[in-house]
Amino acid sequence: MPKVKVNDIEMYYEIHGEGTPLVLITGYGGTSQGAKYFLDVDRFSKEHQCILVDNRGIGQSTTSDGPYTIKIMASDVAELLDALDIEEAHILGGSMGGMIAQEMALNHPEKVKSLILVCTSPGGEKVWNIPGQLQGFYQMSWNFQPPEGYSDEELLAVDLGMSYSDDYIEKIKNSRSYSKVSDPMVVETLRKQYDAFVKHDAYDRLPQIKQRTLILHGSEDGLTFPEGAYTLDERIPYSKLVMFDGLKHSFLVEEREKFTNIVLDFLREVDT
Numbered sequence: 001m002p003k004v005k006v007n008d009i010e011m012y013y014e015i016h017g018e019g020t021p022l023v024l025i026t027g028y029g030g031t032s033q034g035a036k037y038f039l040d041v042d043r044f045s046k047e048h049q050c051i052l053v054d055n056r057g058i059g060q061s062t063t064s065d066g067p068y069t070i071k072i073m074a075s076d077v078a079e080l081l082d083a084l085d086i087e088e089a090h091i092l093g094g095s096m097g098g099m100i101a102q103e104m105a106l107n108h109p110e111k112v113k114s115l116i117l118v119c120t121s122p123g124g125e126k127v128w129n130i131p132g133q134l135q136g137f138y139q140m141s142w143n144f145q146p147p148e149g150y151s152d153e154e155l156l157a158v159d160l161g162m163s164y165s166d167d168y169i170e171k172i173k174n175s176r177s178y179s180k181v182s183d184p185m186v187v188e189t190l191r192k193q194y195d196a197f198v199k200h201d202a203y204d205r206l207p208q209i210k211q212r213t214l215i216l217h218g219s220e221d222g223l224t225f226p227e228g229a230y231t232l233d234e235r236i237p238y239s240k241l242v243m244f245d246g247l248k249h250s251f252l253v254e255e256r257e258k259f260t261n262i263v264l265d266f267l268r269e270v271d272t
Helices: 032-038 070-083 096-107 133-143 152-163 168-173 184-198 203-208 225-233 256-271
Strands: 003-004 007-017 021-027 049-055 089-094 111-116 213-219 238-242
Touching: 003 070, 007 070, 021 070, 021 096, 021 256, 032 049, 032 184, 049 070, 070 096, 070 152, 070 184, 089 096, 089 225, 089 256, 096 111, 096 184, 111 238, 111 256, 133 184, 152 168, 203 225, 213 225, 213 256, 225 238
Parallel strands: 021 049, 021 089, 089 111, 111 213, 213 238
Antiparallel strands: 003 007, 007 049
Protein backbone atom coordinates (compact mmCIF):
# COMPACT_ATOMS: atom_id res chain seq x y z
CA MET A 1 0.00 0.00 0.00
CA PRO A 2 1.16 3.54 -0.70
CA LYS A 3 2.26 6.58 1.23
CA VAL A 4 1.06 10.12 0.63
CA LYS A 5 2.59 13.49 1.53
CA VAL A 6 0.65 15.17 4.32
CA ASN A 7 1.91 18.24 6.12
CA ASP A 8 5.63 17.58 6.67
CA ILE A 9 5.59 13.76 6.58
CA GLU A 10 4.90 10.79 4.32
CA MET A 11 1.88 8.95 5.75
CA TYR A 12 1.36 5.23 5.22
CA TYR A 13 -2.18 3.95 4.77
CA GLU A 14 -4.10 0.86 3.72
CA ILE A 15 -7.57 0.55 2.22
CA HIS A 16 -9.75 -2.52 2.77
CA GLY A 17 -13.23 -3.05 1.36
CA GLU A 18 -15.79 -0.75 -0.20
CA GLY A 19 -18.62 1.43 1.04
CA THR A 20 -18.87 4.48 3.25
CA PRO A 21 -15.31 5.42 4.32
CA LEU A 22 -14.34 4.49 7.87
CA VAL A 23 -10.98 5.70 9.19
CA LEU A 24 -9.42 3.57 11.95
CA ILE A 25 -6.93 5.49 14.11
CA THR A 26 -4.80 3.60 16.61
CA GLY A 27 -3.48 4.74 19.96
CA TYR A 28 -0.11 5.17 21.62
CA GLY A 29 2.56 3.27 19.71
CA GLY A 30 -0.10 1.64 17.53
CA THR A 31 0.21 0.96 13.81
CA SER A 32 -2.06 -0.01 10.96
CA GLN A 33 -0.91 -3.59 11.45
CA GLY A 34 -1.71 -3.48 15.16
CA ALA A 35 -5.21 -2.24 14.32
CA LYS A 36 -5.91 -5.65 12.84
CA TYR A 37 -5.36 -7.16 16.30
CA PHE A 38 -7.65 -4.75 18.11
CA LEU A 39 -10.34 -4.43 15.43
CA ASP A 40 -12.17 -6.93 13.24
CA VAL A 41 -11.10 -5.25 10.02
CA ASP A 42 -12.47 -8.13 7.93
CA ARG A 43 -16.00 -7.57 9.22
CA PHE A 44 -15.83 -3.80 9.03
CA SER A 45 -14.53 -3.96 5.46
CA LYS A 46 -17.55 -5.98 4.34
CA GLU A 47 -19.69 -2.87 4.81
CA HIS A 48 -17.20 0.00 4.69
CA GLN A 49 -14.12 1.26 2.93
CA CYS A 50 -11.76 0.88 5.88
CA ILE A 51 -8.77 3.20 5.90
CA LEU A 52 -5.98 2.19 8.27
CA VAL A 53 -3.18 4.66 8.97
CA ASP A 54 0.21 4.84 10.62
CA ASN A 55 0.38 8.00 12.71
CA ARG A 56 3.46 10.14 12.16
CA GLY A 57 6.73 8.60 13.22
CA ILE A 58 5.38 5.08 13.70
CA GLY A 59 5.07 2.04 11.46
CA GLN A 60 5.83 3.01 7.89
CA SER A 61 5.05 6.73 8.22
CA THR A 62 7.95 9.14 8.41
CA THR A 63 8.70 11.36 11.37
CA SER A 64 9.25 15.11 11.75
CA ASP A 65 11.41 17.43 13.79
CA GLY A 66 9.98 19.08 16.87
CA PRO A 67 7.15 18.02 19.16
CA TYR A 68 3.97 16.24 18.14
CA THR A 69 0.50 17.46 19.03
CA ILE A 70 -2.85 15.73 18.81
CA LYS A 71 -3.99 18.59 16.58
CA ILE A 72 -1.22 18.04 14.01
CA MET A 73 -1.90 14.29 13.97
CA ALA A 74 -5.57 15.06 13.25
CA SER A 75 -4.46 17.38 10.46
CA ASP A 76 -2.43 14.51 8.99
CA VAL A 77 -5.59 12.40 8.74
CA ALA A 78 -7.58 15.29 7.26
CA GLU A 79 -4.94 15.85 4.59
CA LEU A 80 -4.89 12.13 3.83
CA LEU A 81 -8.64 12.23 3.16
CA ASP A 82 -8.07 15.18 0.81
CA ALA A 83 -5.35 13.27 -1.01
CA LEU A 84 -7.71 10.30 -1.42
CA ASP A 85 -10.56 12.56 -2.65
CA ILE A 86 -12.73 11.50 0.30
CA GLU A 87 -15.02 14.32 1.32
CA GLU A 88 -16.42 12.73 4.48
CA ALA A 89 -15.74 9.66 6.60
CA HIS A 90 -16.71 7.97 9.83
CA ILE A 91 -13.81 8.32 12.28
CA LEU A 92 -13.05 5.59 14.82
CA GLY A 93 -10.24 6.27 17.24
CA GLY A 94 -8.97 4.24 20.17
CA SER A 95 -7.18 5.70 23.19
CA MET A 96 -4.80 8.36 21.77
CA GLY A 97 -6.52 7.73 18.45
CA GLY A 98 -9.77 8.80 20.09
CA MET A 99 -8.12 12.08 21.02
CA ILE A 100 -7.08 12.49 17.39
CA ALA A 101 -10.68 11.75 16.37
CA GLN A 102 -11.95 14.49 18.71
CA GLU A 103 -9.58 17.00 17.11
CA MET A 104 -10.74 15.85 13.67
CA ALA A 105 -14.33 16.70 14.60
CA LEU A 106 -13.34 20.02 16.17
CA ASN A 107 -10.93 21.27 13.50
CA HIS A 108 -12.18 19.50 10.36
CA PRO A 109 -15.90 18.96 11.06
CA GLU A 110 -16.86 18.88 7.40
CA LYS A 111 -14.80 15.72 6.96
CA VAL A 112 -16.37 13.80 9.86
CA LYS A 113 -19.64 11.94 9.29
CA SER A 114 -19.70 10.36 12.76
CA LEU A 115 -17.37 9.67 15.67
CA ILE A 116 -16.64 6.43 17.46
CA LEU A 117 -14.54 7.14 20.56
CA VAL A 118 -13.03 4.05 22.16
CA CYS A 119 -11.28 3.87 25.56
CA THR A 120 -10.30 7.51 25.29
CA SER A 121 -10.49 10.79 27.17
CA PRO A 122 -11.15 14.50 26.58
CA GLY A 123 -8.17 15.37 28.75
CA GLY A 124 -8.05 18.71 30.48
CA GLU A 125 -7.55 19.70 34.09
CA LYS A 126 -10.88 18.30 35.31
CA VAL A 127 -10.02 14.82 34.03
CA TRP A 128 -6.25 14.71 34.40
CA ASN A 129 -6.53 15.85 38.04
CA ILE A 130 -8.61 12.83 39.06
CA PRO A 131 -6.37 11.05 41.60
CA GLY A 132 -4.29 8.37 39.92
CA GLN A 133 -5.37 9.21 36.36
CA LEU A 134 -1.94 10.15 35.10
CA GLN A 135 -0.24 7.24 36.88
CA GLY A 136 -1.32 4.83 34.16
CA PHE A 137 0.00 7.16 31.48
CA TYR A 138 3.27 7.40 33.38
CA GLN A 139 3.49 3.60 33.39
CA MET A 140 3.02 3.63 29.63
CA SER A 141 6.26 5.58 29.41
CA TRP A 142 7.99 2.51 30.81
CA ASN A 143 7.93 1.15 27.26
CA PHE A 144 10.88 3.41 26.52
CA GLN A 145 12.25 4.05 30.02
CA PRO A 146 11.47 1.26 32.51
CA PRO A 147 12.23 1.99 36.16
CA GLU A 148 15.16 0.21 37.72
CA GLY A 149 14.53 -2.78 39.91
CA TYR A 150 11.62 -4.28 37.96
CA SER A 151 11.95 -7.68 36.33
CA ASP A 152 10.54 -8.30 32.86
CA GLU A 153 7.83 -10.42 34.47
CA GLU A 154 6.81 -7.56 36.76
CA LEU A 155 6.77 -5.07 33.87
CA LEU A 156 4.65 -7.45 31.81
CA ALA A 157 2.22 -7.81 34.72
CA VAL A 158 1.84 -4.02 34.84
CA ASP A 159 1.23 -3.82 31.07
CA LEU A 160 -1.35 -6.60 31.03
CA GLY A 161 -3.00 -5.44 34.25
CA MET A 162 -3.81 -2.04 32.77
CA SER A 163 -5.45 -3.55 29.70
CA TYR A 164 -7.11 -6.89 30.44
CA SER A 165 -9.31 -8.62 33.00
CA ASP A 166 -7.78 -11.21 35.32
CA ASP A 167 -9.51 -14.06 33.50
CA TYR A 168 -8.18 -12.95 30.13
CA ILE A 169 -4.66 -12.44 31.48
CA GLU A 170 -4.70 -16.03 32.70
CA LYS A 171 -5.50 -17.16 29.15
CA ILE A 172 -2.76 -15.16 27.42
CA LYS A 173 0.01 -14.78 29.99
CA ASN A 174 2.11 -17.63 28.62
CA SER A 175 1.96 -16.17 25.09
CA ARG A 176 3.21 -12.71 26.09
CA SER A 177 6.61 -11.37 27.05
CA TYR A 178 7.95 -7.95 27.98
CA SER A 179 10.63 -6.31 25.89
CA LYS A 180 11.81 -2.75 26.20
CA VAL A 181 11.56 -0.68 23.02
CA SER A 182 15.13 0.00 21.96
CA ASP A 183 14.87 1.30 18.37
CA PRO A 184 15.93 4.98 18.68
CA MET A 185 13.36 6.27 16.16
CA VAL A 186 10.50 4.40 17.82
CA VAL A 187 11.59 5.55 21.29
CA GLU A 188 11.63 9.15 20.09
CA THR A 189 8.15 8.74 18.58
CA LEU A 190 6.82 7.22 21.80
CA ARG A 191 8.21 10.16 23.76
CA LYS A 192 6.56 12.63 21.39
CA GLN A 193 3.24 10.76 21.42
CA TYR A 194 3.34 10.57 25.20
CA ASP A 195 3.89 14.32 25.48
CA ALA A 196 1.09 14.94 22.97
CA PHE A 197 -1.65 12.97 24.69
CA VAL A 198 -0.88 14.11 28.24
CA LYS A 199 -1.32 17.69 26.93
CA HIS A 200 -4.58 16.89 25.15
CA ASP A 201 -7.46 19.11 26.32
CA ALA A 202 -10.75 19.16 24.44
CA TYR A 203 -12.92 19.58 27.55
CA ASP A 204 -14.18 23.12 26.93
CA ARG A 205 -14.68 22.51 23.20
CA LEU A 206 -16.63 19.25 23.35
CA PRO A 207 -20.05 20.94 23.00
CA GLN A 208 -18.88 22.13 19.55
CA ILE A 209 -18.94 18.52 18.28
CA LYS A 210 -22.23 18.18 16.39
CA GLN A 211 -21.73 14.76 14.79
CA ARG A 212 -23.45 11.71 16.20
CA THR A 213 -20.95 10.12 18.55
CA LEU A 214 -20.65 6.62 19.96
CA ILE A 215 -18.51 6.28 23.08
CA LEU A 216 -17.34 2.84 24.23
CA HIS A 217 -15.35 2.21 27.39
CA GLY A 218 -14.41 -0.41 29.97
CA SER A 219 -15.82 0.26 33.44
CA GLU A 220 -12.55 -0.79 35.10
CA ASP A 221 -10.18 1.01 32.73
CA GLY A 222 -7.16 2.03 34.78
CA LEU A 223 -5.42 3.84 31.94
CA THR A 224 -8.07 6.23 30.65
CA PHE A 225 -10.45 6.33 33.58
CA PRO A 226 -14.20 5.82 32.97
CA GLU A 227 -14.78 9.38 34.22
CA GLY A 228 -13.34 10.54 30.90
CA ALA A 229 -15.99 8.60 29.00
CA TYR A 230 -18.76 9.97 31.19
CA THR A 231 -17.41 13.47 30.57
CA LEU A 232 -17.39 12.93 26.81
CA ASP A 233 -20.98 11.71 26.97
CA GLU A 234 -22.12 14.62 29.12
CA ARG A 235 -20.52 17.33 26.98
CA ILE A 236 -20.94 16.06 23.41
CA PRO A 237 -24.54 16.90 22.41
CA TYR A 238 -25.44 13.89 20.24
CA SER A 239 -23.63 11.09 22.01
CA LYS A 240 -24.35 7.59 23.24
CA LEU A 241 -22.23 5.80 25.84
CA VAL A 242 -21.82 2.03 26.04
CA MET A 243 -19.92 0.83 29.11
CA PHE A 244 -18.45 -2.67 29.17
CA ASP A 245 -18.84 -3.76 32.78
CA GLY A 246 -15.85 -5.30 34.52
CA LEU A 247 -13.45 -4.78 31.62
CA LYS A 248 -10.40 -2.58 31.17
CA HIS A 249 -8.62 -0.64 28.43
CA SER A 250 -8.61 -3.45 25.86
CA PHE A 251 -12.24 -4.48 26.34
CA LEU A 252 -12.64 -4.45 22.54
CA VAL A 253 -10.27 -7.43 22.35
CA GLU A 254 -12.04 -9.44 25.04
CA GLU A 255 -15.51 -8.63 23.66
CA ARG A 256 -14.59 -8.42 19.97
CA GLU A 257 -17.91 -9.64 18.57
CA LYS A 258 -20.07 -7.54 20.88
CA PHE A 259 -17.94 -4.46 20.23
CA THR A 260 -18.02 -4.96 16.46
CA ASN A 261 -21.78 -5.49 16.40
CA ILE A 262 -22.43 -2.32 18.40
CA VAL A 263 -20.20 -0.22 16.14
CA LEU A 264 -21.66 -1.64 12.91
CA ASP A 265 -25.23 -1.09 14.16
CA PHE A 266 -24.35 2.52 14.97
CA LEU A 267 -22.80 3.08 11.53
CA ARG A 268 -25.85 1.60 9.80
CA GLU A 269 -28.09 4.00 11.74
CA VAL A 270 -25.97 6.99 10.74
CA ASP A 271 -25.81 5.93 7.09
CA THR A 272 -29.57 5.47 6.70
